[in-house]
Amino acid sequence: MGTWLFLVAVVLILAVLLTPKAVGNFPLFLQNLIYGVADGSIYALIALGYTMVYGIIELINFAHGDVFTLGAFLSMPLIGAFGLAEGKSTGVGVWLLLLLIAVIVMTINGGINVVIERVAYRPLRNAPRLAPLITAVGVSFILEGIMYLWRGASNVHYPDVLPGARFAVIGSAFISIKDIVVILTAIILVILLSLFISRSKLGKAMRATAQDREAAQLMGIDINRTISATFFIGAVLAGAGGMIFGLYFNSVRFDLGFEAGLLAFTAAVFGGIGNLQGAALGGLFIGLVQVFSNAYFVSALTDAWIFAILILVLVFRPTGLLGMQVPEK
């Protein structure tokens, strides 16, 4: 019950802070809300990978943000290769091609993350806890180094192939096709993921491994395969996130994942690390805080607000919003 009380308190505080803004100029408020949900959807996709990896091997995977950027970088040449060009492509074909590209990017991204796990984290599974943390930082540098070599240090234009149409909601508030694509993609992937985790055999194995690795092994679960699958799925979601980030913002950079990764990790902790719904909720929340802070409060301090809220939440709910109290071992 404490959880709900706390959630209600958080929502109340937000309502008090935001109601005057909403009353003052409702269309602007609604527009920001739409942007915030779209941004938050991307954070949610990254945060899910963080939380899954943490849940299963208790590693803060600092390279995950760069796996997200990799998704954007991998999809760029594919978009060109499949003949999609800015402004020219219309019709159902575009959507099918984009879906195909997304599937390819997600698969490659997942494969790369499995290799990363195999090389950089698996040899250290029984090592001191901080050793894999440092290799994760190393992998992050390697991925950024590769993308830097590939596309240079400055912002790279990402092809703007989605239709630019937008619909008026209320007054000057618009929702564009891009917003809808981002939000829908995130919703669909989150639903697929929770179905997979709760219904499939591999999902069950993941939950068992996260709960007690040794006991799971004794029950005949192939631990290595399960952990590989976790990394694969995490990177699939991050890859999708990277691609829709590119399609949405049309600009990417090699070190994009650094800050996005930090914020997504914050989102995962905010929601209760190891908890899938928590990560999705946390991502959404961070996106909203970011957009509202930029619009209404001191934008130079946006990240400071986010981290300050996080610290406050953790002080009052030490395991995050939806995290459970784990019994003492």
Place this chain on the structure above:
Amino acid sequence: MRWATGWVGDRNRTIYTLLIILALLFPAIADVLTGGEGNHLVGTAADAGVFVLLAIGLNVVVGFAGLLDLGYAAFFAIGAYTYGMFASGQLLGSPLHHEFHIPFWLMLIVGMLVAAGFGIILGAPTLRLRGDYLAIVTLGFGEIVPLVVQYLGPGSPVGNWTAGVNGIAAIDPPKLPFFVAGPWVGAPIQVVKNFDFTNPLAYPMDFYLLMLVLVAVCVVLANNLYNSRIGRAWMAVREDEVAAAASGINTVAMKLMAFAIGASFAGLAGSYYGAKLSLVSADNFHFIVSVTILIMVVLGGMGNIPGVIVGALLIYITQFFVLTNLPDWVTGLASLVGLSGLNQSHGDWVGLHDEVQRLNYLIFGLILVVVMVLRPQGLFPSRIREQELEKGIAEESVFDLREEQP
């Protein structure tokens, strides 16, 4: 060094001896290497010392007490800004309308106390959190501090305290105390040329010697802490918090103490850094600095002071000497073996110099991964930890941050 018996103790003694010899001979070595122009290298070594201090301090938090701190650079920033604000003309433009020039030697202590104070303010409400939640709280704090510092510049609603994005410039250098520099002594300390802390670029030897003294003091302090009752309590908390609490250790107080003491080392390093550079800017204290210090500690060998010092030096040399000079070296090598054509840019090839420079990230990442996979316990781990790892005394990983609050 009560624990340090056996070959690891001998090894630590060897490392200390080698480090002392190296530190004392370094100015001469630098002169020989550069043909009499070693001052630049000595200055770089003095800067490296800042990271040695930071690594020793973070080792107290991470290595001794087992608390993962991902925002350690914040305390470094607090130390540097404390000195910068109270030893320059900066506060003249602040709502105080008065500039302070408090002596460096006093500010060393004040910087330590202020940083420790912030450590307690952050730690008191959050240290009951589980290990990795604590890590994210410290990470958040580490991000908040530079942002807030940058915000409190010109145009902020509470006045200009920190000069914002420009950073505080023209910070006072240390002044030798009156009884050393007074007219009755003659020219101050004739052995070292220009021993007056006024020109660190041309004559860095004064700062270098000061750094050696600071590092020596910190090593002795950290060593004594480790071998004291407090140090043993930290170890107990690190290994099993519930058992430690059951044995009568006030775990929260011990963790808070580790946090505050670790922060105070960073505050000390910050004051020195501000004085040597004569400039502090919020850009120098971001997350990446915290991560670099953590890398130094883990790669050197958590919990073992000489290991951590070696780790700090190796990482510093790799990042700021090898990787920055590598492009020039490779270019020189190419010219030497008759491949100077590679040095020019044509088409997509931007020339060997810039191509190698672009490899920096990649090389550093590869080094981290390879070293950690080959030596997960770090280069020179502490003896106790090594036993636990190699002889399998502890079945679970030794550095377990999952302990629950009691």
